[in-house]
Amino acid sequence: MTSALAATEKRSPPQMSELTPYEHGPALSDATLTDSSLALTWEDGTHTTLPLLWLRDHCACxxxxHPQTRERLYLPLDDIEQAPSVTLADGHLYLQWQDGHVxxxxxxxLYQRRPEATRFSALPAPQPWRDDFFPEGVRHADFLTPEGEKTWLTAMLRDGLALVTDAPLVEEEVSRLAERGPQRATNFGGRFNVRSKPTPNNAAYTxxxxxxxIDLPNWQQPPDIQLLYCLQNDASGGESLFADGARVINALREQDPEALVILSETPIDFRFQDDTHDIAIKAPVITLDSQGELVEIRLNNWIRDTLHLPAEKMAAWYSAYKALWQLFHSDAHQLEFTLKPxxxxxxxxxxxxxxxxxxxxNSGARHLQGTYLDRDMLASRLRVLARTTA
Ligand SMILES: O=C(O)CCC(=O)C(=O)O
Ligand SMILES: [Fe+2]
Ligand SMILES: [Zn+2]
Incomplete structure (x- = not known):
């Protein structure tokens, strides 16, 4: 019997301070030291190899x-000079390090955290809209239950658009629904009314x-999520329009790949000014990640500022902008429906x-109340709900 087991045998296995359930993974069947790593095999035949330094870094004692905050205290700056002694017992892997630390x-x-495992699987991947896409609707009464909220959050992260229906016609209900996460305040306030105003400082208020x-393309980080709650919609016109950037970018890549390169590699200016604010940024209309997937789109023609480009590049930029604009506003991509109170x-x-x-x-009142949220808060809610709902 190795010394590590002797040292740990007297006490029950430690409680690891984790909020995500992990107890249901298979048991480890083998742990073999290699050079500076440990080769692990679980009872379902899964293998992985973890560096000793990683194991030391992830000690949960x-x-x-920290047992209350669950945050890391260990700082992994020391080399592991000598292999630990290794024991499998009570469904645990015990490592006794050269300095006696167990x-x-x-x-x-460990099974959940092996490098091959996908993390945060509670979150759906974004899916570009299909031809017959229509947003998922969750009744207000269901939204207030964990299952209903989960359906709505899943649709939001997957499709980027979702509805709550049959909601009460009361002022500020939008804030109550949004209240599960901190709201994102902007120069238009934490919560805003969309209706035509006598002295508008924004096109939305006409x-x-x-x-x-998109709203606020002139901010370093435009708000992630916008909520618009319809209280009145009796005016003629005022239908809502939506289009999916993830889908349109794919179409642009097919139709005009050069336009996609120009729009994603040319920073341009966006700026909003009123009596008290001047918020400006230089950024491309399209930002892609290293895989060519959409990170964000900044399209807002009235907040687009002076185009500061070398004169010889302007024609190509305008032509790329036109291609993108026309795709977004085409019947193939633009979704239209009337928001009901x-x-x-x-x-x-x-x-x-x-x-x-x-x-x-003059034909009737139209009144929406809106607010913004961070996407982090949606993802957080979904992970928290995944702890308790199937
Ligand atoms: O009036 C609407 O339907 C939308 C207005 C708008 O673009 C906004 O509030 O950001
Ligand atoms: Fe807007
Ligand atoms: Zn430790």
Whole structure:
């Protein structure tokens, strides 16, 4: 019997301070030291190899990880000069390091964290809209249950657009629904009313039609999620418009790959100014990640500022902009429906563009209340709900 087991035998296996359930993973069947790593095999035949330094870094004892905050205390700056002694017992892997420190890892915890495992599997991947896409709707009463909220959160992260329906016609209900996460305040406040105003400081506060756009492209980080809660919609016109940036970027890549390169590699200026603010940034219209997937889109023609480009590059930029604009506003990509009072539409502002048709303020009232949220808060809620719902 090795000394590590002797040292740990007298006490019950340690409780690892984790909020995500991990106990259901298979047990470890083998742990073999190689050079500076440990080769692990679980009972379901899964193998992985973990460097000793990684194992030392992930020790979950109270010295290495704060038992209340669950945050890391250990700083991995020391080389591991000597291999630890290794024991498998009580569903745990025990490692006794050269300085006598003992680390205990639950088999299921390690199984979830092996490098090959996908992390945060509670979150759906974004899916570009299909031809017949229509947003998922969750009744307000269901939204207030864990299952209903989960359906809505899943649709938001997957499709970037979802509805809440049959909601009460009461002021500020949008804030109550959003209240599960901190709201993102901007120069338009933490919560805003969309209706035509006598002295508007934004196109949304007039009755004009708004072509597809994102809000606040002039901010370093535009708000992730926008909620628009419809309280009144009796005016003629005012239909809502949406289009999926993830889908349109794919179409642009097919139709005009050069336009995609120009729009993603040319920073341009965006700026908003009123009496008290001047918020400006230089950024490309399209940002892609290293795999060519959409990170964010900044399309908003009225907040686009002076185009500062070398004169010889301007024609190509305008032509690329036109190609993108026409794709977004084409019947193949633009979705149109009328928001009814008691419906709340939510969309991923950095992926899904929104707009509205012109309305006639003399024909009836149109009143939406809106707020913004961070995408992090949606993902967080979904992970928390995944702890308790199937
Ligand atoms: O009036 C609408 O439907 C949308 C207005 C808008 O673009 C906004 O509030 O950001
Ligand atoms: Fe907007
Ligand atoms: Zn430790």
């Amino acid at each position: 109270a010295q290495c990880r 680390s205990a890892f639950h088999s299921g915890w 009755a004009v039609g708004l072509p597809l756009h 008691g419906q709340m539409v939510a969309f991923d502002n950095r992926r899904v563009l929104h707009g509205r048709r012109e309305f006639d303020p």
